[in-house]
Amino acid sequence: MTDLKNDRFLRALARQPVDRTPIWMMRQAGRYLPEYRATRAQAGSFLDLCKNAELACEVTLQPLRRYPMDAAILFSDILTIPDALGLGLYFEEGEGPKFRKTVRSEADLAGLNQIRAADDLGYVMNAVRTIRRELNGQVPLIGFSGSPWTLATYMVEGGSSKDFARVKGMAYDQPELMHALLARLADAVADYLGEQVAAGAQALQIFDTWGGSLSAAGYREFSLKYMQRVISKLPTEADGRPLPVIVFTKGGGQWLEAIAACGAQAVGIDWTTDIGQARARVGDRVALQGNMDPAMLYASPARIREEVANILASFGHGSGHVFNLGHGITPGVNPDHVTAFVDAVQELSPQYHQG
Amino acid sequence: MTDLKNDRFLRALARQPVDRTPIWMMRQAGRYLPEYRATRAQAGSFLDLCKNAELACEVTLQPLRRYPMDAAILFSDILTIPDALGLGLYFEEGEGPKFRKTVRSEADLAGLNQIRAADDLGYVMNAVRTIRRELNGQVPLIGFSGSPWTLATYMVEGGSSKDFARVKGMAYDQPELMHALLARLADAVADYLGEQVAAGAQALQIFDTWGGSLSAAGYREFSLKYMQRVISKLPTEADGRPLPVIVFTKGGGQWLEAIAACGAQAVGIDWTTDIGQARARVGDRVALQGNMDPAMLYASPARIREEVANILASFGHGSGHVFNLGHGITPGVNPDHVTAFVDAVQELSPQYHQG
Numbered sequence: 001m002t003d004l005k006n007d008r009f010l011r012a013l014a015r016q017p018v019d020r021t022p023i024w025m026m027r028q029a030g031r032y033l034p035e036y037r038a039t040r041a042q043a044g045s046f047l048d049l050c051k052n053a054e055l056a057c058e059v060t061l062q063p064l065r066r067y068p069m070d071a072a073i074l075f076s077d078i079l080t081i082p083d084a085l086g087l088g089l090y091f092e093e094g095e096g097p098k099f100r101k102t103v104r105s106e107a108d109l110a111g112l113n114q115i116r117a118a119d120d121l122g123y124v125m126n127a128v129r130t131i132r133r134e135l136n137g138q139v140p141l142i143g144f145s146g147s148p149w150t151l152a153t154y155m156v157e158g159g160s161s162k163d164f165a166r167v168k169g170m171a172y173d174q175p176e177l178m179h180a181l182l183a184r185l186a187d188a189v190a191d192y193l194g195e196q197v198a199a200g201a202q203a204l205q206i207f208d209t210w211g212g213s214l215s216a217a218g219y220r221e222f223s224l225k226y227m228q229r230v231i232s233k234l235p236t237e238a239d240g241r242p243l244p245v246i247v248f249t250k251g252g253g254q255w256l257e258a259i260a261a262c263g264a265q266a267v268g269i270d271w272t273t274d275i276g277q278a279r280a281r282v283g284d285r286v287a288l289q290g291n292m293d294p295a296m297l298y299a300s301p302a303r304i305r306e307e308v309a310n311i312l313a314s315f316g317h318g319s320g321h322v323f324n325l326g327h328g329i330t331p332g333v334n335p336d337h338v339t340a341f342v343d344a345v346q347e348l349s350p351q352y353h354q355g
Numbered sequence: 356m357t358d359l360k361n362d363r364f365l366r367a368l369a370r371q372p373v374d375r376t377p378i379w380m381m382r383q384a385g386r387y388l389p390e391y392r393a394t395r396a397q398a399g400s401f402l403d404l405c406k407n408a409e410l411a412c413e414v415t416l417q418p419l420r421r422y423p424m425d426a427a428i429l430f431s432d433i434l435t436i437p438d439a440l441g442l443g444l445y446f447e448e449g450e451g452p453k454f455r456k457t458v459r460s461e462a463d464l465a466g467l468n469q470i471r472a473a474d475d476l477g478y479v480m481n482a483v484r485t486i487r488r489e490l491n492g493q494v495p496l497i498g499f500s501g502s503p504w505t506l507a508t509y510m511v512e513g514g515s516s517k518d519f520a521r522v523k524g525m526a527y528d529q530p531e532l533m534h535a536l537l538a539r540l541a542d543a544v545a546d547y548l549g550e551q552v553a554a555g556a557q558a559l560q561i562f563d564t565w566g567g568s569l570s571a572a573g574y575r576e577f578s579l580k581y582m583q584r585v586i587s588k589l590p591t592e593a594d595g596r597p598l599p600v601i602v603f604t605k606g607g608g609q610w611l612e613a614i615a616a617c618g619a620q621a622v623g624i625d626w627t628t629d630i631g632q633a634r635a636r637v638g639d640r641v642a643l644q645g646n647m648d649p650a651m652l653y654a655s656p657a658r659i660r661e662e663v664a665n666i667l668a669s670f671g672h673g674s675g676h677v678f679n680l681g682h683g684i685t686p687g688v689n690p691d692h693v694t695a696f697v698d699a700v701q702e703l704s705p706q707y708h709q710g
Contacts, residue, residue: 163685169653172662215648215681216629217665254608254627273609274571293570298524307527310572326570330518 006139009071010203013244013266013287015320021312021349022070023342024142026248027328028063029075033335035062046091047083050076053126060131064138066335067342070322071139071203074131074196076124078146078207081188082155084120086113096160103155104170109181117192124192125199132200143201145193147208147249148185148230149223152178164213171222178222186226190233197238205246205268206230212251219255224262231263246289250327253278260286271296271326276314279321288315289322292341297325297333301340308344317352361494364426365558368599368621368642370675376667376704377425378697379497381603382683383418384430388690390417401446402438405431408481415486419493421690422697425677426494426558429486429551431479433501433562436543437510439475441468451515458510459525464536472547479547480554487555498556500548502563502604503540503585504578507533519568526577533577541581545588552593560601560623561585567606574610579617586618601644605682608633615641626651626681631669638675646681647696652688656695663699672707 004010008022030036039059043049050056060075079097083089088100103109118125132141154160156167171178193204211223231245248268252259259267260282267286269278271293278288296307308323315321323345329338359365363377385391394414398404405411415430434452438444443455458464473480487496509515511522526533548559566578586600603623607614614622615637622641624633626648633643651662663678670676678700684693 163650165650165653165685165687168648168650172651172654172658212627215626216632218648219627251606251627271570272567272574272606277571293523293573295518295520295523296527298520299527303527330520332520 003137004140004202005137006070009140009322010241010244012319012322013203013246014242015287018319018353019350020353021315021321021323021345023323023345024069024071024073025063025325025329025338025341026073028067028069028073029059030329031331032329032333032338033062033066047077047089050080050127051123053123053130056127057130057134060127061134067338068346069139069342071142072131072135073142073205074124074128074144074201076127076144078144078150078209079154080121080124081115081145081185081192082151084113084115084117085155085188086111087155097154098159099154102158103152103181104166106177106180109177109184112184115188117188117195118198121192121195125195128196128199128201140202141200142203142205142246143193143196144205144207145189145230147206147211147223147247148182148189148226149214150208150210151185151189152181153210153213155181164210168214168218171218175221182222182226183229186229187233190230193230194233194235197235197243200239202238202241203244203246204234205248206264208247208249208252211249216255219249219252220258223249224255224258227264228262244287246322248289256282266322268324269326274314275311275321276316279315283320287320287322289324291324291326294325294327294330294333297329297337297341299337301337304337304340305344305348308341309348312345312349312352315352319353323349358492359495359557360492361425364495364677365596365599367674367677368558368601369597370642373674373708374705375708376670376676376678376700378678378700379424379426379428380418380680380684380693380696381428383422383424383428384414385684386686387684387688387693388417388421402432402444405435405482406478408478408485411482412485412489415482416489422693423701424494424697426497427486427490428497428560429479429483429499429556431482431499433499433505433564434509435476435479436470436500436540436547437506439468439470439472440510440543441466442510452509453514454509457513458507458536459521461532461535464532464539467539470543472543472550473553476547476550480550483551483554483556495557496555497558497560497601498548498551499560499562500544500585502561502566502578502602503537503544503581504569505563505565506540506544507536508565508568510536519565523569523573526573530576537577537581538584541584542588545585548585549588549590552590552598555594557593557596558599558601559589560603561619563602563604563607566604571610574604574607575613578604579610579613582619583617599642601677603644611637621677623679624681629669630666630676631671634670634675642675642677643670644677644679646679649680649682649685649688652680652684652692652696654692656692659692659695660699660703663696664703667700667704667707670707674708678704
């Protein structure tokens with residue numbers, strides 16, 4: 001067990017008492033930071049940055065130098081697994097991620113590479129090890145993966161999608177093929193996350209960015225079920241402590257009860273859900289993470305502080321809350337507004353943890 | 356009171372007994388139909404099509420010639436009001452709508468045109484009158500508008516947006532300015548919808564496409580409140596019957612109870628909400644409209660039929676349901692799949708209306 005200087009984040013996930021509400025931000029290492037843009041320019045492509053352990057470590061640590069975040073998160077892409085499976089991930093400037101190959105048939109599925117994360121995604125594990133060493137116990141390190149359904153949407157569509165016509169057509173019309181793909185992905189994700197833990201990750205987050213595009217029944221069948229499968233295959237400990245897993249389905253607010261029963265220790269919620277109501281619905285079973293609207297960071301520092309106060313008051317007294325945005329920070333945000341955000345959580349939350 | 360040959364849609368909205376569940380489709384007059392594409396090519400630009408009463412009538416009636424829909428909906432754009440206010444709406448091929456001017460200050464707001472829908476949006480009223488005449492009582496005609504908040508997003512951003520940085524920044528930081536804009540829009544929308552009723556619309560739908568991008572509190576403050584204001588100013592009768600108003604907030608499933616209390620007779624729900632659960636939550640107060648995933652139309656006719664059966668069974672017995680998609684039909688759908696969809700609703704729903 002590492003001598004962790006700040007374990008507030010892990011304690012909140014375990015719903016143990018803390019002195020204040022811990023905070024980190026989805027995409028905290030990102031384009032809103034000028035030092036990130038400088039390192040990114042030095043690295044070459046986005047994928048070059050992900051594959052260079054020293055530079056990936058550098059951008060992971062950058063937000064911690066500016067802000068007293070209570071956790072670091074591995075800098076990587078959510079599409080590393082499909083890339084290793086042989087689809088050929090690439091990025092075109094100003095557009096989303098794209099794949100050279102897609103998966104739309106039994107033959108496409110059979111043609112995917114057999115992978116072992118320790119070997120085929122070794123560059124990610126190198127980054128995890130490097131970051132853990134450089135963090136030196138300052139705060140815990142979060143590993144992550146996209147959810148099986150979210151990975152499948154990119155693999156079937158060949159990139160981002162507005163209406164998910166192909167992947168949903170496949171899910172609705174060829175459910176056996178879709179389930180075979182999702183099972184394959186769930187096993188790959190479990191292997192990948194397990195190796196991240198072996199390399200030093202102390203908590204895990206599953207990003208289910210596109211689960212919210214499904215119907216209520218479709219979500220249970222195609223997304224939640226496979227996150228459950230992933231979680232059931234993960235190690236139960238990391239570094240001598242129970243391993244916490246956070247599941248974040250963007251747009252999943254209507255399905256919180258089901259998500260809270262999937263085996264995760266914490267559920268991330270976006271800003272469309274009132275966090276007090278979410279706590280009333282599921283807070284005796286899981287910790288909650290969230291949920292300020294990322295667009296609130298475009299408002300003034302005073303307004304940001306007011307919104308932090310609203311969210312803290314809505315959650316109320318006691319542990320079990322990890323403060324975060326309701327989705328990733330956007331590139332246009334002024335870094336000084338993040339200072340106001342983090343300071344507000346630090347300064348206003350202790351009153352909810354007294355006695 | 357017009358001698359309406361088919362009033363199933365109006366009866367379902369009033370939760371009066373019907374012989375089967377009525378159906379129409381959001382964007383039923385649209386690009387998935389080859390005859391629409393032909394008329395659109397003939398018209399010139401998209402706005403030219405909206406402004407030509409004969410051609411707007413033609414495309415409104417096209418889906419009714421193919422499918423036994425229980426309602427027609429005025430063919431128009433949701434951004435006609437901001438255009439009339441002076442912002443200069445235009446479309447670039449392959450991109451969303453854009454405005455030449457934006458509203459980001461008191462001065463911008465003060466510079467908007469003073470409009471009267473009867474004059475400045477007279478082309479819409481001409482289309483309504485033409486369609487009513489040509490429909491000749493076949494089915495009721497739905498008029499519509501974008502919600503104040505949805506119109507404001509385009510007016511502040513200058514077009515479509517991914518993260519609504521500007522409009523939310525304004526809402527969060529300059530709430531007085533945003534409320535002044537929304538009040539102005541609510542009054543314009545009420546005038547516009549009232550004139551549509553005067554011209555012949557027999558039901559109204561308010562499309563709140565972007566209300567779901569707000570936080571729970573933000574939705575009540577910036578979107579729902581102004582739809583309430585619109586509804587409170589509308590006539591209560593159309594054509595000798597009570598005027599039904601349908602409010603559709605995409606992504607509003609978490610807020611159904613609040614939406615059902617806004618004064619509308621019906622609430623549209625997207626496919627992420629289980630319609631049976633929605634009925635249990637609010638079905639004693641309003642009718643429900645929806646909610647098949649539009650992407651289901653990419654599946655086989657057999658699968659579409661199965662999904663229609665699922666939704667009918669979830670809603671259960673009795674009136675108060677208008678079948679629809681959970682959002683607009685997408686351009687890539689095969690028109691034969693729409694046949695399967697409409698036939699399934701016609702054939703499978705009577706059993707839920709017996710006794």
